[in-house]
Amino acid sequence: MTGKGSATPATYSPSPTSRKGKPPAYKDGDLNWARPDGRGFQQCRPAYFRTGAVNAASGSAYVEIGNTKVIVSVFGPRESKKAMKYSDIGRLNCNVSYTSFSTPVRGQQLDHKEYSSMLHKALEGAIILESFPKTTVDVFALVLESGGSDLPIVISCASLALADAGIMMYDLVASVSVYSLGVNLVIDPISEEESYQDGSLLISYMPSRKEVTQLTVTGEWSTDKINEAMNICLDACGKLGEIMRMCLKEAASVSSEVNLGRPGGRLKGLQGA
Amino acid sequence: MALQEREEGLVTPGDVLGKAAEVRAGKGAYEHSGLVYASITGRSLTVSPSAESPDQRPTLEVMGLKAHGAVPEPGSIVIARVTKVMSRMASLDIMCVGFKSVSEKFTGTIRQQDVRATEIDKVDMHLSFRPGDTVRAIVLSLGDARAYYLSTAKNELGVISATSSAGQTKNELSPDLLYFSHLLVKSFILIEHHLDEHFSFESQETQLILFYYCFR
Numbered sequence: 001m002t003g004k005g006s007a008t009p010a011t012y013s014p015s016p017t018s019r020k021g022k023p024p025a026y027k028d029g030d031l032n033w034a035r036p037d038g039r040g041f042q043q044c045r046p047a048y049f050r051t052g053a054v055n056a057a058s059g060s061a062y063v064e065i066g067n068t069k070v071i072v073s074v075f076g077p078r079e080s081k082k083a084m085k086y087s088d089i090g091r092l093n094c095n096v097s098y099t100s101f102s103t104p105v106r107g108q109q110l111d112h113k114e115y116s117s118m119l120h121k122a123l124e125g126a127i128i129l130e131s132f133p134k135t136t137v138d139v140f141a142l143v144l145e146s147g148g149s150d151l152p153i154v155i156s157c158a159s160l161a162l163a164d165a166g167i168m169m170y171d172l173v174a175s176v177s178v179y180s181l182g183v184n185l186v187i188d189p190i191s192e193e194e195s196y197q198d199g200s201l202l203i204s205y206m207p208s209r210k211e212v213t214q215l216t217v218t219g220e221w222s223t224d225k226i227n228e229a230m231n232i233c234l235d236a237c238g239k240l241g242e243i244m245r246m247c248l249k250e251a252a253s254v255s256s257e258v259n260l261g262r263p264g265g266r267l268k269g270l271q272g273a
Numbered sequence: 274m275a276l277q278e279r280e281e282g283l284v285t286p287g288d289v290l291g292k293a294a295e296v297r298a299g300k301g302a303y304e305h306s307g308l309v310y311a312s313i314t315g316r317s318l319t320v321s322p323s324a325e326s327p328d329q330r331p332t333l334e335v336m337g338l339k340a341h342g343a344v345p346e347p348g349s350i351v352i353a354r355v356t357k358v359m360s361r362m363a364s365l366d367i368m369c370v371g372f373k374s375v376s377e378k379f380t381g382t383i384r385q386q387d388v389r390a391t392e393i394d395k396v397d398m399h400l401s402f403r404p405g406d407t408v409r410a411i412v413l414s415l416g417d418a419r420a421y422y423l424s425t426a427k428n429e430l431g432v433i434s435a436t437s438s439a440g441q442t443k444n445e446l447s448p449d450l451l452y453f454s455h456l457l458v459k460s461f462i463l464i465e466h467h468l469d470e471h472f473s474f475e476s477q478e479t480q481l482i483l484f485y486y487c488f489r
Contacts, residue, residue: 058341058376077344078377086418128303128312132344134415163286166341168312170303171287208287208310241287248285248314252338256316 010243012176013044014187014235036192037066042232044176044188047240049157049247051164059165063157066190067147072157074165077135090132094120094139096154102146115141115151122155122175122204122214128168137167148190152177155204155214160244164251171206172248173213174240178229180219185229187236201226203233207241284311290333297328301335313337342376343369345412345421352433353381353423355406361385363402365410365423380420383410387424407434 035041045066054060057073064070080091096115100107119141127137139162141154152175159173179189180199189197199219205212217226284290288311290302298304299320301313311317315337322329345351345367353365367379388396402408409430410423425431 059339076377077341079379080418082419084418086415088415131312132341133346134421135344163314164339166313166337166339168301168303169286170305170310170312172285206287208289209305245285245288249283252283252314255338 010246011044011046012236012239012243013040014042014232014239035186035190037190041184042187044236045190047243049160049244051160051247051251057161057165059161059163059167061157061161061164063153063160065147065149065153065188067145068150068153069144069147070141070150070153070157071144072139072141072154072161074137074139074158074161074167076137076165077132077167078138080134080136084136086134088133089129090127090134091136092120092124092127092129092139093136094123094141094158096141096143096151098143098146102143112150115154118151118214118216119155119158122173123158123162125211125213126159126169126171126173126206127162128170131168137162137165146191148192148194149177149188151175152188152202152204156240156244160247163244163248171209171211172241172244173204174207174237174244175202175204175214176233176236176240177202178233180221180225180229185225185232187232201229201233203230203237205234205237205241207238282317283315284317284335285314286310286312290317290335295330297330297332299332299334301337302333309333311335314339343371343373344375345370345379345381347412347414349412350430351381351410351412351423353408353410355402355404355408356380358398358402358404360398363398364420365408367421368407381410381412381423382416382420383408383423383425387413387422387426390426393426402432403435405435406432409433 037045039045048064050062052060053062053071054073057075059074060072062069062071077090080087084091094116096112096119098112119139123139139158141158143150143154155173155175159169162169163172176188178201179186179193179197180201181189181193181196182198186193194200197219199217199221201218201221202214202216203212204214221229290296290298290309290311293304293307293309296309296319298309299318301311301315302309302317303312304310313335315335318334318336320332320334322331349370351367351371352369353367355363355365357364362382362384365381365383367375367381369375383402385396385398386393388398388401408423408425410425411427411430413422413424416422
């Protein structure tokens with residue numbers, strides 16, 4: 001596990017200055033209430049990213065944010081299935097699955113069928129599909145441990161895996177979710193907080209292009225609150241994007257150093273260990 | 274053509290490389306709303322334009338450290354293996370695109386009218402290809418939902434290696450004979466019946482017989 005990815009987990013909490021002058025929504029709320037893991041309301045869990053986790057895939061990434069552990073492998077571009085219609089541009093096929101041991105109670109899986117299509121929606125806009133006409137890129141996400149904020153983590157991890165596979169992209173996609181808990185806004189919620197939520201907001205964002213690829217809102221939100229939540233999310237997405245870039249650059253500089261001695265060679269040991 | 278290349282640092286997808294007014298987007302980069310962005314992870318290169326080109330902006334390219342597998346494109350030369358021969362077309366598995374071997378399976382078809390340039394309606398597919406033959410072909414188009422359309426209707430294209438039914442010998446064509454392969458394939462199996470299993474394409478004798486059949 002050495003050498004690849006950021007060695008020290010970095011955090012991507014949004015800076016408090018991003019909320020321009022506006023008083024935070026939780027100010028007049030119950031400040032004594034604490035998050036189960038002792039974080040501040042707008043403090044994210046440390047993030048650890050690593051590319052090249054799966055040898056058989058064209059590209060892969062492993063992400064660990066708090067207890068949530070996700071592995072994404074990217075295959076292709078490869079021939080589309082015969083049943084598919086002809087298309088001038090490439091296709092993206094996404095699948096999100098959970099391991100049977102991902103939840104504390106074994107086999108107690110929630111219905112996550114919609115995650116695959118949401119992952120597809122979030123990534124579709126960021127990939128230059130014209131660069132691989134008629135072929136399909138498969139993205140398989142596996143949630144090893146579900147510790148809350150699974151979907152945003154899957155999306156960020158998948159975009160990193162696509163970049164690792166060398167698929168042409170407009171930008172990386174960083175995704176962060178904010179939950180509304182009473183009067184508070186809670187960023188990067190854990191499973192426990194997810195079950196108490198009044199509303200959720202998920203943003204998938206291309207930090208460099210400053211474009212949102214996906215926005216999902218559930219529950220009841222006031223205009224002020226949703227504004228603040230979006231600002232918090234976008235700020236965190238920008239920082240998360242930086243962490244992802246750092247991870248890619250680190251992996252690239254390691255592999256180019258290794259390849260110096262033997263042109264075209266990819267050191268197996270680096271990826272396997 | 275004094276192409277100057279200057280290597281710069283590592284970039285990741287979405288990194289801004291420069292303004293579109295000052296630089297052009299090359300391989301691994303794209304232009305959007307006046308800015309040039311990187312689209313893959315790698316090292317960025319600045320390529321100076323040649324003196325005679327009308328556009329004097331330098332081109333920014335990104336050399337990917339890990340590109341995705343090769344994908345056939347119209348116009349690319351592929352090496353493919355014949356899997357099935359039908360009366361009007363042959364199915365092939367593409368093995369190489371250019372010099373790169375493909376990591377995933379791609380299928381192609383050569384239709385009867387794309388086998389050779391002349392007398393295209395008199396082509397007998399079974400005399401031109403046999404399953405197992407290795408063929409050099411050009412990608413005509415992306416084809417249909419099933420396969421890429423390939424063609425061997427050029428001098429330098431055709432069967433480059435085949436197995437004889439008589440002797441189970443693999444007969445590799447020598448590079449200079451490759452040129453004639455488009456003629457060879459069309460009468461290949463015909464010849465095979467007239468030769469014993471020890472024939473070799475390198476021998477002068479065989480070549481003479483081949484020419485006899487080709488120009489007959």
